[in-house]
Amino acid sequence: MLEVRRALPEPVVGFVRRRREPVVTQTLRSTAAATISYVVALYAVDSTAPPLTAPLTALLVVQVTLYSTLTTGVRRVNSVVVGVLIAIGFSVLVGLSWWSLGLIILASLVVGHFVRVDEFVPEVAISAMLVLGVTQVADTAWDRVLETLIGAVVGLLFNVVFVPPVWVETAGDSIEDLARRMRRLLLLIGEELTRPTHVERAAARLHEARRLDNDVADVDAALRQAEDSLRLNPRVKEGLLHRIVLRTGLDTLEICAVVLRVLARTITDLAKERRDEALFTHEVGVALQELLGHVADTLVSFAVLVTTTTSGSADAAEARLTGELAAARTSRDNAADLLLQGMQEVPRHWQLYGALLTEIDRILDELDLDHRSRRLMEELDRHTREQRARRPKLSALLDRARNRRQRRSAAH
Template sequence: MQVVRNWTPSVPQWLKKHRDPVVVQALRSTAAATVAYVIALRLSPEPAPLTAPLTALLVVQVTLYATLTTSFRRVNSVVAGVLVAVAFSLLVGLTWWSLALVILAALAVGHLVRVEEFVPEVAISAMLVLGVTTVSSTAWARVVETLIGATVGLACNVLLAPPVWTEQASESIEDLARRVRRLMLLMGEEAAGTTPVEHAAARLHEARRLDHEISDVDAALRQAEDSLRLNPRVREGLLHRVVLRTGLDTLEICTVVLRVLARSFTDLAKERAPEPLFAPSTGAVVEQLLSEIGDAVVSFAVLVTTAVSVNAESAESRLAAELRQAAATRDKLAQLLLEDVQRDSCHWHLQGAVLTEVNRIIDEMDIEHRSRRLFEELDCHTRARRERVSRLTRIRNRLGVPERLRRNHEDGARRSL
């Protein structure tokens, strides 16, 4: 029994580790490359058909959507390179100037056939085929190996469903929100006391770095969006994509406004040095307001990354309560700033800018504002889908597709919305 107790806690950890998308992707890529090599050994005339496992390894991307698009572009690039090499082999041999012409022509053809990131692959295929004596057999072998690798990669995604990366994207969004909150707390603490210009400038640099790190979160979100497309394990993939995307857009706006707020604090520190940024009573309210807004930013991130409806409702209620409290504190700060300006109007433009910036952050996270944004995005996607369906309907009418098949396709399109 002792052995069972020692192993039991590690079982959930082992399962969680092996469900990690990175682990799943590594296993899928290894399996696809191995199977492609075994098949190519039987079908390709080459003794070591490494093009097949290489193609499978590159084709089996992290998402099914990326796999489909990558497979088409990679096969297209290899075939284009082989055709360029065959054409040059019939005219000239392999010399330094013919190699230069092959590379130049292959790169130009790669751009013409729109293989995007696989443009160098066109030139690589052309050089590998041109560099051998038996051009025809090598060209045929390379095409066969590429087709085998692409087919195995596609089959791997059908049999082994690719991982969904929404959890990683959600963690990135929540981590960004927590970093925004930490910076707000630091700025609030400094606003309540005497802030040297160096400290205010340091907060400004932190806000700029935070603004630059949004690109990493955006990359994680794009990967999650691709993993939701054409994935048979995902329902309502469009809704998940829109919720996460609009949530990140709102956080990005809040981060930009926070950078502007840090700039206003830095300018205030320069203008009022060696005095505090605000009067003691006003500074305490600024600290309270930034703390409440920071809590609301984290709650907003939790709301947009919560999938279960019950938890989403509680997160929305918590966010609404925090925004109401922040709005009340903002009104209190507005009154105090008005009194300060009436006593001394030297820095009214900077103090008014602070109030405008915190008000912008509160408005961006407003529940009604978020709902309108979601409806607008969903409406845009719905209109685009209907336009595609209408174009397909016109094509089917011209081709004379039976009405029964047309209704089945339209019903499936409506269900996917």
């Protein structure tokens, strides 16, 4: 096996190593579904032309999660079917020429908006052009409709039989990576506090803090994919709880990223005010560096707790986070005392010192376990209320069934 791996090209080896990534899994699944639909259409459709509409539809229908397949599959199938029907009309009336191609594109885009296929309007025109290009006979065009249905059915069945993976682990890795990037930035800021800091270096840290917004957006996309993979997935239990834990965890880190940007802004303003002198005395700088180091470790411990799935690991992560929070608060009190002494000696920057402590307090409050527990309960209650509002009859039926089970248990 080792010799086979060595014989493979490096891009292929890398592709195999990344087989758990969503893009790799989606590529393999789409290829398999399209191939199967083509084989089925070869036997089911009596046509001289290759049944390319079937694999085209399968490619459009098969999504990276079962939820997205079921929610967008219908609109995708509608877009392809509408395009095929438009092509049938044009194949009977005018055939293919430069002006009929322009008309079919215009008609497809207009009709696509009327049939409400939403973001798949361009696929109406694509399907129409493909069909018009391979057929000029109405009977053959109807075969394209059958091929479309075959591709849609194969695509849907493929995701039902071969349920897509759950992308919670991928989203968890993204959340932890975000926390580690924030940790590195805090450590760099802390190092600047123990030596003379030029405004340019402080501004560079501010720009790094601003770039965290892009990182948060990337993690949010990975988390949305993970949330979709948990919905309607028969292999997942307590999917709602998993979604809420990850989502509230990312929301907390996003708030911390915003506060971190404000903290970097405060340091930059202080560097502007004290261009020819150190930002803090050596003793205060060391205390603040230690404080930011504890805050940085607390961010990573929080991310590990949020992304931990087993109860044993969660207990260890919670204990570690509790210890980090306690150490950070002790360090914060020490730094506050030293800042107060320095402020009495040099009071002209007291507002920046106060802002610095306030921003650190906000991060620690967001990472506090009690604050997180309240946030989780609020989100669970909100989801429960929304579900009851959407399906009042089903909720009432479930409540009656639950009450009957409780009465039976009490009777026994």
